[in-house]
Amino acid sequence: MQNRDKIPIYSKEDWLSGVYIKQITPDVVAKPLYESGQPHRHDFYYCVLLEKGEMEMEVDFKKIRLTDHSLFISYPGQIHRIISLSAERGWFLAFETSMLNEELKNVLDQCLSEIIHIVISSEQFIYLSSFIQHLYRVYNDGDLIFRSNIIQAMTPAFLYQAMAIYLIVERSGFTTLRARSVEITRTFRQLLRRNYKFMKRPSEFASKMNVTVSHLNDTVRSVTGFPVTYCIHQEVMLEARRLLFHSDLTIKEIAGDLGYDDEKYFMRLFTKVVGISPGNFRNGTQTTSSY
The missing domain is CATH 2.60.120.280 (Regulatory protein AraC)
Incomplete structure (x- = not known):
């Protein structure tokens, strides 16, 4: 490498x-x-x-x-x-x-x-x-x-x-949205920023926030335009790109650091989210995400 x-x-x-x-x-x-x-x-x-x-x-x-x-x-x-x-x-x-x-x-x-x-x-x-x-x-x-x-x-x-x-x-920018919806989304963003390495499922966030998964998903989508799973993947893969861009960690080590035991699953998910494989991203190839 x-x-x-x-x-x-x-x-x-x-x-x-x-x-x-x-x-x-x-x-x-x-x-x-x-x-x-x-x-x-x-x-x-x-x-x-x-x-x-x-x-x-x-x-x-x-x-x-x-x-x-x-x-x-x-x-x-x-x-x-x-x-x-x-x-x-x-x-x-x-x-x-x-x-x-x-x-x-x-x-x-x-x-x-x-x-x-x-x-x-x-x-x-x-x-x-x-x-x-x-x-x-x-x-x-x-x-x-x-x-x-x-x-x-x-x-x-x-x-x-x-x-x-x-x-x-x-x-x-959120004058047409209910204040409660924005509040829930802010709490979700806070939890995500602090726990993206450990929490990967919408149900984990919903449980922490004492709301149902469907309510959390609908609320986050109404405020951000994206579902909860999308937001989770974007947060995790942003850190993955940081580490791939300038570190000597192997792809397997990066996957483990971000909470993925299965390197192949991590590679598939990265490719889906970013629109390019981890290896090609590390080599400097750029493309637009199709996710």
Whole structure:
């Protein structure tokens, strides 16, 4: 088998109280920050608040483009790379998962989109930008009493504000749906993100949520457009693609890591979901999923 470089997992260096913050300027754009053109993954969350400019990225094999007044938040473990960058002004904020309380983790895990990326209004941008500027001043004030405590309090507060804006946008797309249906789907997404290696059947999720399988399936389909089984397969095979793309694990080892004892079944399922065999995907062949 071809020897492949593992996906770099960029960890935390030179941080303060679990946080790293950097102002984006034309000079900073020419420097690496924590990003590069090489696919990599972080073991922390990070946020880009772009005031002016453009940034084209690939996140979990999907291309996105950040423009003026863009808000972007990356989950730990997502594979991403910068394709092009011509940003003039903005902010880069990274923070450890330990900074978040359980409620805030739930908010993030219950997002219906796999990629948190929106363009916000000028008023919303000014609101978030003024907050992060204050955080930046605290971050760089070495003489400030209670500096670490303030940083640890302000970072979750900023994220609460950012997610409040994001959820307003997300919910605007579900105005015709019952609130209970959206709530059930959010809970399902949270369980799936945290348990996709161990829970593979719709009945397992339904049991955890105290609803019937048919009700869960109908509800998730009404909100997302897809049945529960489809969502499960997509989540599992996304991680499979991450591991195939940049790891030396064999297909059998990847199957086992994702909870499949039967390598041949895993290979058939991967081919059905992704539209290409694991071996061909690893070799760089790309195609559109027919699943």
